[in-house]
Amino acid sequence: MLKKFAAITIVVLLVVLSGCAKDTGMGASEIENDSNKLVFTSTQSSASIDPANGYSGWFTLRYGVGETLFKLDDSMKPQPWLADGYELIDDNTWEIVIKEGISFHNGAEMTAEKVKTSLERLIEINDRAPSTLRIESITAEGNMLTIKTDVPNPTLINGLCDPFACIIDVDAKTDFDTAVIGTGPYMIESFLPKGNSTVVANKSYWDGEPKLEKVELKPITDGDTMTMALQSGEVDATQGLPYSSHSLFEQNEDYKMSSTSTSRVFMIYYNFANDLLEDPVLREVIDMSIDKENYAKVLLNGSANPAIGAFPSSLPFGGDKITASDYNVDRAAKILDEAGYRDSNNDGIREKDGKDLSFTLVTYTSRVELPILAQAIQSQLKDMGIEIKVEVSEDVTDRLKSGDFDLAAYAYVTSPTGDPLSYLDYVFKTDGVSNFGKYSNQEVDSLIEELRNEFDLQKRYDLAVQIQQKAIDDKAYTFIAHLDMAFVMKKEVQGLEVHPTDYYQINVNTDLVK
Numbered sequence: 001m002l003k004k005f006a007a008i009t010i011v012v013l014l015v016v017l018s019g020c021a022k023d024t025g026m027g028a029s030e031i032e033n034d035s036n037k038l039v040f041t042s043t044q045s046s047a048s049i050d051p052a053n054g055y056s057g058w059f060t061l062r063y064g065v066g067e068t069l070f071k072l073d074d075s076m077k078p079q080p081w082l083a084d085g086y087e088l089i090d091d092n093t094w095e096i097v098i099k100e101g102i103s104f105h106n107g108a109e110m111t112a113e114k115v116k117t118s119l120e121r122l123i124e125i126n127d128r129a130p131s132t133l134r135i136e137s138i139t140a141e142g143n144m145l146t147i148k149t150d151v152p153n154p155t156l157i158n159g160l161c162d163p164f165a166c167i168i169d170v171d172a173k174t175d176f177d178t179a180v181i182g183t184g185p186y187m188i189e190s191f192l193p194k195g196n197s198t199v200v201a202n203k204s205y206w207d208g209e210p211k212l213e214k215v216e217l218k219p220i221t222d223g224d225t226m227t228m229a230l231q232s233g234e235v236d237a238t239q240g241l242p243y244s245s246h247s248l249f250e251q252n253e254d255y256k257m258s259s260t261s262t263s264r265v266f267m268i269y270y271n272f273a274n275d276l277l278e279d280p281v282l283r284e285v286i287d288m289s290i291d292k293e294n295y296a297k298v299l300l301n302g303s304a305n306p307a308i309g310a311f312p313s314s315l316p317f318g319g320d321k322i323t324a325s326d327y328n329v330d331r332a333a334k335i336l337d338e339a340g341y342r343d344s345n346n347d348g349i350r351e352k353d354g355k356d357l358s359f360t361l362v363t364y365t366s367r368v369e370l371p372i373l374a375q376a377i378q379s380q381l382k383d384m385g386i387e388i389k390v391e392v393s394e395d396v397t398d399r400l401k402s403g404d405f406d407l408a409a410y411a412y413v414t415s416p417t418g419d420p421l422s423y424l425d426y427v428f429k430t431d432g433v434s435n436f437g438k439y440s441n442q443e444v445d446s447l448i449e450e451l452r453n454e455f456d457l458q459k460r461y462d463l464a465v466q467i468q469q470k471a472i473d474d475k476a477y478t479f480i481a482h483l484d485m486a487f488v489m490k491k492e493v494q495g496l497e498v499h500p501t502d503y504y505q506i507n508v509n510t511d512l513v514k
Helices: 002-021 057-062 112-125 129-133 223-232 280-288 292-299 329-338 369-383 397-402 421-428 442-453 457-473
Strands: 037-042 070-072 078-080 083-090 093-098 135-141 144-149 186-190 197-201 214-219 237-239 255-270 304-306 358-364 387-393 407-413 477-490
Touching: 037 223, 078 083, 112 129, 112 135, 112 144, 129 421, 223 237, 223 477, 255 280, 255 369, 280 329, 280 477, 292 304, 292 369, 292 477, 358 369, 369 387, 369 407, 397 407, 421 442, 421 457, 442 457
Parallel strands: 037 214, 037 237, 358 387, 358 407
Antiparallel strands: 070 078, 083 093, 093 144, 135 144, 186 197, 197 214, 237 477, 255 407, 255 477, 304 477
């Protein structure tokens, strides 16, 4: 099987290298001789820049347009940002001191009242915010914001680090999807949904003068096109460059890399509405047939660690606390035989009760390794007598929400705020907003509610481990690998460092020194 992985990797590298003769679609006329402009490309883009709109806040924050009341440090602990501090008055009451002297991009003062209005709009619009923040009421007096929660919420401050909580001027008469007014070092000049966008320096920024006049943001979902764009100088910095391309730049003194481990995990959703996949035996077999070690080592070029649970082992509630089935194709084949899944007509596909083990696996292109992983899974399961039909598109969100899939290969940041609750609540809970496969276990639901109300950190960690273990024992999901994140850039780029959250990117110190 290792030879298969190696063959796939070689094909990818040949595509990248042979693509150097191809047109990247960004001609010379687009390359301006502007020493105070950075061209930044990513495999990801957004249809909106409104932080309250789904996950669009990641881009509001990444582009340096928006900021939150609190910000996670390198150890994933919340620190004041637009706030000066906070105090827990009782289990349900928080007082937050709003930093003074900060203006929005339109010159309006950021007051506690403006923050209140922004958060109230967030709760009304975003489907994740109510369960994350559990805010019952907000009052503003002077520079003091008082938040009352409907239940004790130990992770309110963590939740206010989430990009959806970027503070914006709700009173501004703009289109929030394309021209949101934030407090960050850069302002929207133009925003094209899922396309090229430009931000310009906020000369009145409260925390120093931005180093750049302008940042051009260009989404490129094709890995070899992105590689060529960096090689030719058409872009200055990249996020999401294929791991297979890293070697082209690592030993080249004209480039540098910023990399760190993250909680982003490649995972498999199973659709429990599928009669066959409802069988835990079959889900166990699929899980045991995925060679996570070689996926991380070969397909992901060593830029990932094999996953056991939802969280990396570097976290106190991570995978080293979990037990799961090991990769074992011989054992998996025996389990299928014992469960009555056999290839009775010799067509290479096992069946049971007249139903072929044939499934559609959906995935998407903005994580360039996901389609490659999907093909590897397809190959491995074919050897087991399980047919996988891979369907790749730019965005699978609508399909996942509608349940139009059997399996889904997906990338998810599992600890975006430094705490396990949000992911477990969204993905593991019966009514979770990202529980696309409709997994349901009442004991897991009860433990998540217990976690929601627990203030003691060690007890929170223990609960998170228990919840993961129960879901893994149920074969509810397959966690494949936790990824390293990297910016690969020209050596002249400064102030662009990877953060474990995956959403702090363009900032006041980002610069291009020529």
